[in-house]
Amino acid sequence: MTNSPPQLKDMLPAVQDLLHRVITGADADSSKTIPLETQQEVLSRIAWNALTEPNEYISRTLIDNYSGSAALTVLQSDNTAHEINQLLDAAGITVTQQLAQKAIERWQARLMERNLLELVRDTLQTAVKTGLRVLTPQLPGWPEKLSALGENQPILLWTKGDIETIKHRFIAVVGARALTPYGETVTNYFTEYLCKQNLGIISGGAYGADGLAHRIALNHKTPTIAVLAGGIDRPYPSGHTELFRKIVDTGNLIVTEAAPGSAPTRWRFLLRNRLIAALSEGVLVTEAGMRSGSINTANHAAELGIPLGAIPGSVMLGSSAGAHQLIRDHKAELIANTTQLDELLHLQETTDSTENTRNIAHLLVLDALPLTKSAAVEQIASRAGISHKECTGILAELELLGKVTQEHGKWPPHWRLVRE
Structure with missing residues (x-):
């Protein structure tokens, strides 16, 4: 491969200050300490992120089944396609040699002018200059909701x-x-x-x-x-x-x-x-x-x-x-x-069963009322399937709500809908 990439262990010291800033959002001399293993994993994911398209199948699958650090070792191999197939076979995933080779060609295209260290350093410098922070599953704040994406979960944000x-x-x-x-x-x-x-x-x-x-x-x-x-x-x-x-x-x-x-x-x-x-x-x-x-x-x-x-x-x-x-x-x-x-x-779920029952009773009475004329309480109660006493109480509540009105001059009492 042109411009053979340096080993991860050699890359980390060269960009450690920049990496610390994008992880913590603080100055490099901050008292916050980050475990070496975490630094290496985050750095490897940043490397893959700079090298590949988001959600790229081969690199993402390697990272998911091993780690970003382990996946990055394929770039140090003299036979990268063979290394890819060996790692994926061990994880029970089969890809064709052709698919692996196409992935390598895409990675090589981004490494034609700069090696991986230069690519990562440029990425980190731009991130620090822009005031960016990085999130990965290894760092606090990673949104667990993204796990719903399964194998399509991003390697970083x-x-x-x-x-x-x-x-x-x-x-x-x-x-x-x-x-x-x-x-x-x-x-x-x-x-x-x-x-x-x-x-x-x-x-x-x-x-x-x-x-x-x-x-x-x-x-x-x-x-x-x-x-x-x-x-x-x-x-x-x-x-x-x-x-x-x-x-x-x-x-x-x-x-x-x-x-x-x-x-x-x-x-x-x-x-x-x-x-x-x-x-x-x-x-x-x-x-x-x-x-x-x-x-x-x-x-x-x-x-x-x-x-x-x-x-x-x-x-x-x-x-x-x-x-x-x-x-x-x-x-x-x-x-x-x-x-x-x-x-x-599910914003306004009502837990009060009494209130739910009352609302249903209101609907039953409203549905029982004629659309254009009035009806006696007995008729309304019969159509609604409730007692005369309950119907009378509900009609009084609906009157207060402005939904019904009593028709004066009729006996027994008649009620009608209020037309909106």
Whole structure:
């Protein structure tokens, strides 16, 4: 292999100060100590992150079954493809020689001009300059929710902002980049409601629904996370540079699995969406066409068993066709009001069985009343299947609620619905 990579043990002393800063967010002379084994593992994952695409199969599988450090040893071999196959065979995973060779060729392409030490040092220098911190499963703060992704769990996350933010409960609000006025209205309405329920908002930082959701969260001083498709040092879209700055400055968080310096690409956008879904406790699609990227996020949520809701729009416009398809395919629940959103996310579960029973009785009496004329208590009680005494009490409660009114001048007493 061109520019044979140095051994991990030789790389660590050369970048140890930089590594300490991205792990702790503190100066290199901080009193915080990090076990040597942890430093080596984090460094190896940073190396793989700089060398490969997010969620790259061969390297991720090696890391999952061994460790980042052990996986990195394949780069020191004179016969890398053979080493890969030996390690994976030992783990009970079979890959073809051709697949292994293609992976090696991708890695070599990034090592043509710089060896691995130079690549890692440049990555760490950019991260420190940008004020980034790294999270891996070996470090405090790693979000356990990501384990739901199984073998598709990222090997690390780059973050900017307050890492503690990630501990909050988040609902993903996603939708079209080109929102219609209707889409803006419903995104604003439902996002504000979620904020008032003390739920954080997670989205992808894009134009349209994403950006609107983040701004509403900031206005309500609600935690928010933007998950980016490229490196945090290359904010995309550039028109949201100020939004991203405000997210960080207000103690919130930006997250990505893309290495510093990475440009956002279509492939990275698709991979980013699985992180949005996995870090959330529910996903709400506010408006989405058939080709909207938010549909990809929704599909990840459906696969993970995360509550998924979609807001319907006009059947005459394509701007909600993707949301309608999610509902039609039984992947998403139709969300038309906050009560339905509560039910989807289990926000307002009533534990008082007496209250539930009373609400049901109210519905029975309301359903028993004629739509356009009045009825006597005896008739209403008979249709509702309850006693005369209970019916009289419920009618009095409904009158106080403004749902029914007594019709004067009739005996026995007659009641009718109040028309809204």
